[in-house]
Amino acid sequence: MKIGIVGAAGRMGRMLIGAVLAADEAELAGGTEALGHADLGRDLGELVGLTSAGVALSSDPRALFDGADAVIDFTVPTATATHAVLAGETGTVLVVGTTGLDAAQQNAIVLASAKAAIVQAANFSVGVNVLLGLVEKAAAILPDDYDIEILDMHHHHKVDAPSGTALALGLAAAAGRDRVLDEVACKVRDGLIGARPRGEIGFATLRGGDVVGDHTVIYAGPGERVEIAHKASSREVFAGGAVRAALWACAQKPGLYSMKDVLGL
Ligand code: NAD
Numbered sequence: 715m716k717i718g719i720v721g722a723a724g725r726m727g728r729m730l731i732g733a734v735l736a737a738d739e740a741e742l743a744g745g746t747e748a749l750g751h752a753d754l755g756r757d758l759g760e761l762v763g764l765t766s767a768g769v770a771l772s773s774d775p776r777a778l779f780d781g782a783d784a785v786i787d788f789t790v791p792t793a794t795a796t797h798a799v800l801a802g803e804t805g806t807v808l809v810v811g812t813t814g815l816d817a818a819q820q821n822a823i824v825l826a827s828a829k830a831a832i833v834q835a836a837n838f839s840v841g842v843n844v845l846l847g848l849v850e851k852a853a854a855i856l857p858d859d860y861d862i863e864i865l866d867m868h869h870h871h872k873v874d875a876p877s878g879t880a881l882a883l884g885l886a887a888a889a890g891r892d893r894v895l896d897e898v899a900c901k902v903r904d905g906l907i908g909a910r911p912r913g914e915i916g917f918a919t920l921r922g923g924d925v926v927g928d929h930t931v932i933y934a935g936p937g938e939r940v941e942i943a944h945k946a947s948s949r950e951v952f953a954g955g956a957v958r959a960a961l962w963a964c965a966q967k968p969g970l971y972s973m974k975d976v977l978g979l
Contacts, residue, residue, distance in 0.1 A: 716740075716742075717741070717783065718781070719745040719786050720745070720793065720797055721747065721789035721793065722745025722746060722761070724789065727745065727789075729953035730786050730788065730953045732762055732764065733950070734786075735767060742769055743782035744769045747772075748773065748793070751771070754772065755772075756771050776800060784806065784963060785797065787812055790873075794810055794819060794822075795818070798823045798825070807832070807833075808830060810834040813874055813879075827968060827970035831969060833960070833972070836882040837879040837927075838951070842882075842944050843979060846974070847886075849890070858912055859936060863917075864876070864930070864931050865880075865917075865918045866880040866919055866929050867919075868921055868928075870922050875919040876919050879929055880919075884915050901917045926946040926949055928943070928945045928946070931943075959976045
């Protein structure tokens with residue numbers, strides 16, 4: 715299976731190059747970066763400290779989509795929307811890890827999924843996908859006087875908040891309570907805001923250092939507190955999951971899939 719990587723010189727892109735080169739069933743089709751990127755033209759293997767991969771970093775995503783069976787995208791929302799259009803035009807499998815997409819950018823993915831198999835997940839680790847199921851179950855069992863708060867901490871480079879994974883955990887908790895997240899979410903608290911409304915799902919965002927990704931869901935009830943947590947210590951878990959998703963999606967019909975589909979959860 716020929717797998718291409720857009721945003722190949724980014725933190726996740728570099729991990730993905732290693733993961734594709736290490737996968738027996740996969741071949742590295744190429745990688746792209748934004749126009750003007752300092753590493754354009756460099757060999758992708760050498761870029762990540764490995765032996766030559768025989769493919770250079772380019773700024774031509776169309777050529778990559780034409781030549782690959784699947785493309786993995788951990789970039790920025792504007793680029794992801796453009797890549798979704800290319801996936802739709804070429805029928806190439808697309809794996810989307812980019813978070814922080816607005817409604818129009820998300821719509822570009824939905825439209826493209828009529829023509830191509832697309833796997834989108836806010837988090838490609840197996841552990842977080844297990845966590846999503848546990849969070850929904852706990853929210854369904856615990857009564858709504860157990861206040862739900864979701865905490866995420868990430869490295870200081872991260873640009874979107876709350877994290878995509880925190881929002882996915884919020885969606886899972888809201889689903890467990892049969893509520894719509896947008897109607898009960900509180901993403902910012904500042905000043906004299908009054909008492910916490912019952913049923914609210916609160917978010918708190920911490921940023922600093924090189925934290926790969928920590929998430930905790932707290933159910934604070936009368937006389938006790940339940941906490942379910944996940945801590946990623948290496949980006950390898952996301953890269954490995956994304957390559958697994960790409961290989962899985964190559965055998966699927968066009969449609970929009972999640973990591974739960976890939977893992978059969
Ligand atoms: P990063 O900034 O290190 O990498 C993004 C790369 O995309 C950069 O190298 C940038 O130059 C490149 N890029 C920008 N525009 C481009 C374009 N038009 N064409 C090609 N490349 C382009 O960021 P990161 O830490 O690797 O994270 C990237 C995204 O992945 C973020 O949205 C982050 O939240 C998300 N993420 C998701 C998961 C998951 O499991 N779903 C895990 C980690 C990170």
